[in-house]
Amino acid sequence: MIAATVTGHVWATRRIDGLPPGAFLEVQPDGSGSHLIAFDVLGSGLGERVLVAQGSVAASWFPGTPPPVDALIIGSIDADSTEQQQ
Amino acid sequence: MIAATVTGHVWATRRIDGLPPGAFLEVQPDGSGSHLIAFDVLGSGLGERVLVAQGSVAASWFPGTPPPVDALIIGSIDADSTEQQQ
Amino acid sequence: MIAATVTGHVWATRRIDGLPPGAFLEVQPDGSGSHLIAFDVLGSGLGERVLVAQGSVAASWFPGTPPPVDALIIGSIDADSTEQQQ
Amino acid sequence: MIAATVTGHVWATRRIDGLPPGAFLEVQPDGSGSHLIAFDVLGSGLGERVLVAQGSVAASWFPGTPPPVDALIIGSIDADSTEQQQ
Amino acid sequence: MIAATVTGHVWATRRIDGLPPGAFLEVQPDGSGSHLIAFDVLGSGLGERVLVAQGSVAASWFPGTPPPVDALIIGSIDADSTEQQQ
Numbered sequence: 397m398i399a400a401t402v403t404g405h406v407w408a409t410r411r412i413d414g415l416p417p418g419a420f421l422e423v424q425p426d427g428s429g430s431h432l433i434a435f436d437v438l439g440s441g442l443g444e445r446v447l448v449a450q451g452s453v454a455a456s457w458f459p460g461t462p463p464p465v466d467a468l469i470i471g472s473i474d475a476d477s478t479e480q481q482q
Numbered sequence: 483m484i485a486a487t488v489t490g491h492v493w494a495t496r497r498i499d500g501l502p503p504g505a506f507l508e509v510q511p512d513g514s515g516s517h518l519i520a521f522d523v524l525g526s527g528l529g530e531r532v533l534v535a536q537g538s539v540a541a542s543w544f545p546g547t548p549p550p551v552d553a554l555i556i557g558s559i560d561a562d563s564t565e566q567q568q
Numbered sequence: 569m570i571a572a573t574v575t576g577h578v579w580a581t582r583r584i585d586g587l588p589p590g591a592f593l594e595v596q597p598d599g600s601g602s603h604l605i606a607f608d609v610l611g612s613g614l615g616e617r618v619l620v621a622q623g624s625v626a627a628s629w630f631p632g633t634p635p636p637v638d639a640l641i642i643g644s645i646d647a648d649s650t651e652q653q654q
Numbered sequence: 655m656i657a658a659t660v661t662g663h664v665w666a667t668r669r670i671d672g673l674p675p676g677a678f679l680e681v682q683p684d685g686s687g688s689h690l691i692a693f694d695v696l697g698s699g700l701g702e703r704v705l706v707a708q709g710s711v712a713a714s715w716f717p718g719t720p721p722p723v724d725a726l727i728i729g730s731i732d733a734d735s736t737e738q739q740q
Numbered sequence: 741m742i743a744a745t746v747t748g749h750v751w752a753t754r755r756i757d758g759l760p761p762g763a764f765l766e767v768q769p770d771g772s773g774s775h776l777i778a779f780d781v782l783g784s785g786l787g788e789r790v791l792v793a794q795g796s797v798a799a800s801w802f803p804g805t806p807p808p809v810d811a812l813i814i815g816s817i818d819a820d821s822t823e824q825q826q
Contacts, residue, residue, distance in 0.1 A: 397605035397607075397638060399594070399603075405562065406485060406533065408533055408558055408559050408560060410558040412555075415556065415557075422485070427603065432484055433483040433533060435483075437584065447605060449636045451539075451638050452537055452539055452623075452710075453623075453624055453635075457636040462542050464542070464554055467483060468584075469584075470587065471582060471592075473580050474582075476576055476577065491735050492657060492734045493732045493734065494728075494729030495729075495732050496732075497696075497728060498727075501729075506705065515685070516685055517657075519705060538710045550728050551655065551707060552709050569776065571750060610756065619755075619777060624795075625795075625798070625806060625810050626808060626810075628799065629756065629807075643764075644752055644753075645750055645751070645752050646754075648748055648750040648751065666815030668816040670781065670801065680743070680820065709796075713800065720800050722793045722798060722801040722814050723814075724741055724793045724794050
């Protein structure tokens, strides 16, 4: 997983079938200048620090046919005790 | 997922079996100078901003035997509200 | 796998369903300045050197429905004989 | 997928069981100085531009038990119309 | 796959269940200063050049329940004819 901060929201009305209810959020991984788009079912907000799982495990979490999502917010970070405090 | 812009089209007549109908589009991820080739079933056009899912979830989206594609355009970005506007 | 050192602990009370018992630990891969979050079931401690497996194999290790974790500490490194001693 | 150019051939007589007939080709991704080894069943030649799929989708393409290959040449590029002409 | 050179051995006595017989070897990918740990069932030696497959295909190679290994040495490189001779 990566620790990241929610930095935006992405809307895509024209989309392929099979995407579950939820939001596409832009997140910035800690210590990185780049961004990725993670699927969110927790109602995470702008500026919130989150844990993101990547790859097929993100899709496998959903019941039924796995949707084509490759990154999923799995939790909201309360606190951490790390050498890389932010 | 990544947000990216469609920058080109790739044709490959000689190809392995099992590829579904659709196009191979070159896309440039936001904030990156590199490119990747994503499979497209939405009819996305040059310059369009798209969401791309990568890895086995791209293949699993197709019904039947998963084709050997590792990147799929899953939506067209209408708008975003991000710190990294483009 | 990567060899890494445990550098912190992450708490996430609000989380999606399906996460197994265990801890989210921040680890720093050898020779890297970046960090990732790995799931731990071994009770690994701060400063411990560990082996981390990434991707869907981390989730497949768990019995039953694979949880949405993409990195798992699979062992504690006793010793190594490498060109890149730390 | 990535667009890449075939730059070499790799021979490995001593190998694990389960590898299908085909060749291990060294390819250089467009715009990159690094190389990777892709499995080839198309008879691709030195200097040919190819499309490479990576990850488990490369293995899943083969009938029967998936072999331990993580990159597969899926087509030969005839032509492209991209901002990054080569 | 990547071509890499075996640079060390890693021992991990305390480990999770489900790891098959074999060795954890440190390998250095060609043209890279970084290292990764690959599982080896071929008895590869220090300095040997090897082919490494990464991701879930490494685990799927093993019979029965896939072990939590994400990199597997699949062959020993006899010779190569590449632009990037080493």
